[in-house]
Amino acid sequence: MSALLGALARGRARAEALMTDTCRIERATGPRVTGPDGQSTQPVETVYEGKCRLQSRGDWSAERDIGEAGLVMLRTELQLPADVTFKVNDIVMITASPTQPANVGSTFRIRSEFVKTHGTMHKGILIDPAG
Template identity: 45%
Template structure:
């Protein structure tokens, strides 16, 4: 069996484990309501589809002003066909049949991993808790 065929089988197996769904977006600007002064971010959607969330490491304490926060490190896996992601992109979980507590959580891309024989695009993300 060729390396390409073996890798295709590995990618198909990896995608079968992607039972969650997410949307990945990038902030492209913002608009201001002239009546209220409310600033609303504007996003470009980069990907909508299946994914898998894995715990990558422990929580790191951080302080923002007087607020104590924990920065949770996770890994979001998406199909290898997803390209062009950048640090700072947002990942929002829209469905998670096996862990409903993930739905609605938003993570920020912090690490990008690249390798020749990857079976999934593994993206290091962070979630700030309060």
């Protein structure tokens, strides 16, 4: 068992070394409220702020023709340290990205999560926040 735990610790360290972005994860704590000015707000709490990584994956065999439009099915994963927890519907914002500055400010909603016994990271599938 100690060999397994050692290998897992090394794998987690390597996975975290690739997490060069920084993100904030927020969770709604109450209902959406529209103020007298017509602005809609929802109270949230920050449940995580720290290192992360985005990874888009495509299944090119999943190309679909819809009418005259051709679509390629892609999914975007959020990769976090293995001990970080989140919930489906939490909101993720990329707050820093030294290697991909265009990602800063990108916002997503967590749609689902990967569950794994010997995971080197905690992963979630992201969608557009309005999705």
